[in-house]
Each structure stands twice: as C-alpha cells, then as structure tokens.
Amino acid sequence: MIGIVDSFLPLVDDHLSFLAGVIKKNPNEPIFLIGPKMEEMATIVGELQKLIGRFSNVSIISSSRAKKYSFTTLYCSQKKMAESFRADHIVVRTSLASKREKVSSGASFHAPISMLEAMADQELFFCHDIRSAMSKERYGHTVSVAKTARAIAESHGIDGRKAFLAGMLHDVAKDMPKDRQRKMVHRYFPRYEFYPGFSLHQFASRIVAESKFHLRDREILSAIQWHCTGKGRMTPLEIIVYVADKCEPTRPFPTKEIEREAHHDLLSAFRMVLRDQIRYLRRHNIDYHTNASSIAMFHHYLGEDAECH
Numbered sequence: 319m320i321g322i323v324d325s326f327l328p329l330v331d332d333h334l335s336f337l338a339g340v341i342k343k344n345p346n347e348p349i350f351l352i353g354p355k356m357e358e359m360a361t362i363v364g365e366l367q368k369l370i371g372r373f374s375n376v377s378i379i380s381s382s383r384a385k386k387y388s389f390t391t392l393y394c395s396q397k398k399m400a401e402s403f404r405a406d407h408i409v410v411r412t413s414l415a416s417k418r419e420k421v422s423s424g425a426s427f428h429a430p431i432s433m434l435e436a437m438a439d440q441e442l443f444f445c446h447d448i449r450s451a452m453s454k455e456r457y458g459h460t461v462s463v464a465k466t467a468r469a470i471a472e473s474h475g476i477d478g479r480k481a482f483l484a485g486m487l488h489d490v491a492k493d494m495p496k497d498r499q500r501k502m503v504h505r506y507f508p509r510y511e512f513y514p515g516f517s518l519h520q521f522a523s524r525i526v527a528e529s530k531f532h533l534r535d536r537e538i539l540s541a542i543q544w545h546c547t548g549k550g551r552m553t554p555l556e557i558i559v560y561v562a563d564k565c566e567p568t569r570p571f572p573t574k575e576i577e578r579e580a581h582h583d584l585l586s587a588f589r590m591v592l593r594d595q596i597r598y599l600r601r602h603n604i605d606y607h608t609n610a611s612s613i614a615m616f617h618h619y620l621g622e623d624a625e626c627h
C-alpha cells in the first residue's frame with residue numbers, strides 16, 4: 319500500500335508526471351493520495367486519468383484517516399510531515415527545482431539508509447540519473463551490488479551507507495562508449511590511460527561520481543575507482559565493493575557461498591573471488607597480467623598461489 323502526501327497545488331507538470339509514474343509502476347498496488355482537501359484530490363485524479371487513461375487502484379483519503387493505515391512506501395515533500403504517518407519506507411520528494419538542487423549538492427546522499435534503498439528501488443533523485451546512464455539490466459546489477467555491499471559492510475561494523483553509495487555508482491560510466499571513457503582517463507588519470515578497455519570504466523565512473531554527482535567522500539571514490547582491477551593494498555571498503563560486484567545474487571553463476579563467507583570472513587571471501595577469477599582466466603587462456611594493479615592485487619592477497627592456481 320503506497321501513500322503520497324503532499325500539497326499538490328499548484329499542480330505542475332512535474333507533480334502529474336511523478337504521480338503518473340508511481341501509478342504506472344505499481345498497477346496492482348493500492349495507492350492513496352493523502353491531503354486535506356478532497357476536491358483538490360479529485361481534480362488531480364481526473365487530470366491523471368486524462369494523462370494515462372483509467373486506473374482503479376488510486377483512492378483519495380484525508381490525512382487524519384491515513385494515519386490509521388500502514389504504508390509500504392510513503393512519498394512526502396517534508397520529512398517532518400512524513401514522520402507522523404506509519405510507513406516502512408519514507409521517501410522525501412521535493413519539487414523538481416529543489417530536486418536539482420539536492421542532486422547538485424549531493425544532499426540526497428545523506429538521507430537515512432532505508433530511504434537510500436527506497437530511492438534506488440523507485441529510481442528517484444540521484445538514482446534516477448544513475449538509471450538514465452545505463453541499461454535496465456545493469457541498473458538491476460547496480461542496485462544488487464549496493465544492497466549486497468551494504469549488508470556485508472554492516473556485518474563487519476563498516477559504514478553501510480558508504481558501501482551502498484559506492485555500489486550505486488561503481489558502474490555508472492560502464493555504458494559510455496569506450497573512446498569517451500579513455501578520453502576521460504587520459505585527462506584525469508593519464509597513468510592509467512593504457513589500461514585494458516574492460517577496466518577503464520572504473521576510472522570513468524569515479525570521475526562521473528565526482529563531477530556529475532558531486533560525491534566528495536574519498537573512501538567511496540576510491541572503492542569505485544578500484545572495483546574492477548583491484549590494487550596492491552586495499553581498504554576493507556574497497557574489498558567489500560570488489561567482492562559484492564562478484565557475488566551479488568543477480569549474477570548468472572553460483573554466488574551464495576562467497577556471499578555467506580563475506581559476512582563471516584571478508585578476506586577469505588576476497589581470496590575465494592580472486593582464485594575463481596584466476597581459474598576462469600586460465601580456462602579461457604587469458605593472461606591475468608593485463609595491468610600492474612591487478613598483478614599487485616593477486617600477488618599481495620594470494621602470494622605464491624597467484625601463479626599456481
């Protein structure tokens with residue numbers, strides 16, 4: 319059951335398209351428009367039907383009655399107001415103008431972690447921009463990496479928000495054309511310009527996270543930057559994102575064992591991932607000595623084993 323509470327007037331296109339989006343995405347879910355003036359609500363329902371055709375799952379309800387219900391997700395324009403309702407997820411949604419402001423200041427990153435997950439699921443705020451930068455499948459992988467990384471981080475007392483944000487942004491530039499990625503790396507990280515094509519997106523994603531999403535946290539940026547090649551000495555957050563990228567549950571190969579181990583012993587799970595990778599590369603006759611960072615990672619974490627698996 320979804321609740322949307324807002325002062326809907328003046329009714330601007332942004333509001334209507336937002337409401338239409340929620341209705342279209344949740345055709346079988348009861349949706350309540352919550353507000354003090356029933357007439358206003360009825361007008362909005364009329365406008366929405368003009369826009370997207372008939373629907374039967376939307377009702378209008380007064381704020382006082384809505385407080386008796388419990389919503390799965392509650393959208394609201396003010397956090398304070400939202401807190402007087404019962405909801406599993408509260409998504410604070412402001413007008414389009416302030417949404418831009420929030421994205422550009424990076425303010426949405428500071429929402430409570432449950433809201434960040436709801437934003438990712440509903441593709442709101444900065445998650446909407448991440449979704450626009452990639453295919454549907456890659457977005458599914460992205461959200462799954464973010465959730466897996468958060469859970470692993472929290473098992474080890476590490477900041478789940480940082481892990482989640484690193485997961486959300488780790489592949490943000492992966493669908494960009496390779497020549498554009500290489501140009502960005504040439505400009506900002508010339509040392510790595512000639513790293514293999516498959517790895518350039520880790521640098522490009524870091525650049526996009528910093529320049530477009532205004533992410534400033536160095537630990538998160540670094541976890542994004544090294545999630546593909548790895549490097550010699552990695553921080554726990556870097557390892558978590560590296561491991562979550564390989565063991566998130568939408569991957570088309572068995573991942574449960576590594577995921578379980580990652581909650582229990584992070585380094586041991588990391589070594590399992592690295593050994594699997596070496597075996598995979600050997601099986602396909604691919605030399606893993608493709609770049610200095612990966613060589614340093616394999617040697618640092620597997621030692622002699624790096625050469626004999």
Ligand SMILES: [Fe+2]
Pocket residue numbers: 488489492519545546
């Ligand atoms: Fe990646």
Ligand SMILES: [Fe+2]
Pocket residue numbers: 459463488489563
């Ligand atoms: Fe990935």
